[in-house]
Amino acid sequence: MAIGLHQSDFKNPVVRWIDSRLPVFTMMQKEYGTFPTPRNFNYFWNFGALAMVNLLIMIATGVFLSMHYTAHTAYAFDSVERIMRDVNFGWLLRYVHMNGASMFFIVVYIHIWRGLWYGSYKAPREILWILGVVIFLLMMATAFMGYVLPWGQMSFWGATVITNLFSAIPVVGNDIVVWLWGGFSVDNPTLNRFFSLHYLLPFVIVGVVFLHVAALHITGSNNPLGIDPKGPQDTLPFHPYYTIKDSVGLIVYFIFFAFLVFFAPNYLGHPDNYIPANPLVTPAHIVPEWYFLPFYAILRAVPDKLGGVALMFGSIAILFILPWLDTSPVRSMRFRPVAKWFLVLWGINFCILTWVGAKPAEGHYVTIARWATTYYFLYFLVILPLLGRLERPLKLPESIALPVLRGGGPIPAGAAAKPMEKA
Known part of the structure; x- marks a missing residue:
């Protein structure tokens, strides 16, 4: 009997027969079963x-x-x-x-x-x-x-x-x-x-x-x-x-x-x-679906049509370069005592843009949209790069296992790797 290049380890004969010829089950086991x-x-x-x-x-x-x-x-x-x-x-x-x-x-x-x-x-x-x-x-x-x-x-x-x-x-x-x-x-x-x-x-x-x-x-x-x-x-x-x-x-x-x-x-x-x-017949108030409203608010915050379009698309395009805008070596906001509050404020600001996007583009709604748009871009282009250089993050854990096995509590100073080895 000819032996293929891939030998399946599955016990079920049907699964093993298929997997030895098209190793989809091995791939699923590797990527979604034993994947660490x-x-x-x-x-x-x-x-x-x-x-x-x-x-x-x-x-x-x-x-x-x-x-x-x-x-x-x-x-x-x-x-x-x-x-x-x-x-x-x-x-x-x-x-x-x-x-x-x-x-x-x-x-x-x-x-x-x-x-x-x-x-x-x-x-x-x-x-x-x-x-x-x-x-x-x-x-x-x-x-x-x-x-x-x-x-x-x-x-x-x-x-x-x-x-x-x-x-x-x-x-x-x-x-x-x-x-x-x-x-x-x-x-x-x-x-x-x-x-x-x-x-x-x-x-x-x-x-x-x-x-x-x-x-x-x-x-x-x-x-x-x-x-x-x-x-x-x-x-x-x-x-x-x-x-x-x-x-x-x-x-x-x-x-x-x-x-x-x-x-x-x-x-x-x-x-x-x-x-x-x-x-x-034009509707009294034209609005997109709710999930477009933040970007619609940014569009209407600028009196110039080209400027509004540029900012609306720029609000998404800026996400492409975000990995290079954030200069901090620390990933998680749990260890960034200052940056996390600016991010919370950005989240609230995003909700404000959603609310304003559903309102008519007149009066104080326009003013709120302009301030919210300003902070949206200010956070990515100014605040994040500066905080990466000026902020002093908290001490990171030595490993993932240590705080997990300690119930997520504070890590004692000088905690060694010995408890991790027991894990």
């Missing part, structure tokens, strides 16, 4: 797995919804109503998909906050962080195009306002807008290409997520202490410890998701989107 992970993960580390589950839910529901949706300006709104009223469990599919977008952004925003708090963007995880920002951008593009598909009032006018922003780009701006529209106004060609891209981009996200996970498994996971594992005493196999912990987080996540779908399905939406799109 820091032993001090907290529940903030659940949100990466939750984002992957959410992505799969969005793809599955989206595929079924596309079977009944008609990408035509004359029929799009009615096809969505038919899904809600006539398709078996169509209302459930649509509410899961619609609220799944909000849940996806909630999970990803918490995931990003965890990265900022624990310094997960620092060396050697710069590529990992950059791929995460790329995923975030692809999510935003996918969500924006998906919001246009119901062809309600807010869908139409949101598409008109956002696509018109590209006209602020010198020389080529108007050509880009015409290319996006597929004509000289938001019309049927626009809806068709948005539907095509909305269907395609989630699979592009899957590809980038694969690279994101691959980069994670090359560099290893960060942890709440922000220090690298010193040996086997600092790590645990991913299964069963973190598969069980992720399962607990998944149950809690589904409870919140189910509450939103069954008890408040339209809470995060806009009522104007239940009115068919009418190019002749």
Whole structure:
């Protein structure tokens, strides 16, 4: 009998037969079974797995919804109503998909906050962080195009306002807008290409997520202490410890998701989107979905159109260079007594931008948006670089195992490695 290059160690004969020819089970065992992970993960580390589950839910529901949706300006709104009223469990599919977008952004925003708090963007995880920002951008593009598909009032006018922003780009701006529209106004060609891209981009996200996970498994996971594992005493196999912990987080996540779908399905939406799109009637107040509001507030904080567009895109682009803006050698904010309060203030500031983005661009709302925008960029461009040089961080633990085995309490001065060896 011929012997292949890979010898499978699985006892099940069917699994062993498949694995010896296509070692997917060996790969899964290596990457998600015995993969060494820091032993001090907290529940903030659940949100990466939750984002992957959410992505799969969005793809599955989206595929079924596309079977009944008609990408035509004359029929799009009615096809969505038919899904809600006539398709078996169509209302459930649509509410899961619609609220799944909000849940996806909630999970990803918490995931990003965890990265900022624990310094997960620092060396050697710069590529990992950059791929995460790329995923975030692809999510935003996918969500924006998906919001246009119901062809309600807010869908139409949101598409008109956002696509018109590209006209602020010198020389080529108007050509880009015409290319996006597929004509000289938001019309049927626009809806068709948005539907095509909305269907395609989630699979592009899957590809980038694969690279994101691959980069994670090359560099290893960060942890709440922000220090690298010193040996086997600092790590645990991913299964069963973190598969069980992720399962607990998944149950809690589904409870919140189910509450939103069954008890408040339209809470995060806009009522104007239940009115068919009418190019002749402009809504009193055009606002995007809530997860775009911070960046929409930054856009409107600047009186100049080009300046507003530049700052809006710059607010995301700045995340790409964040690993080089933060000059502190310490990753975790737990050991940065000054920087952590500036980051907390930045988080509050982000929430203020979200609130202001939903308000009319007038009066004191504009003033608040301008101050909040100023601090948004000030934190990344001035405060972080200066604190990295001026701040005196607290003493880091000698290893991950020592504070874990001591119940997370203070580490006595001069604690030796001997207790770690016993672990």
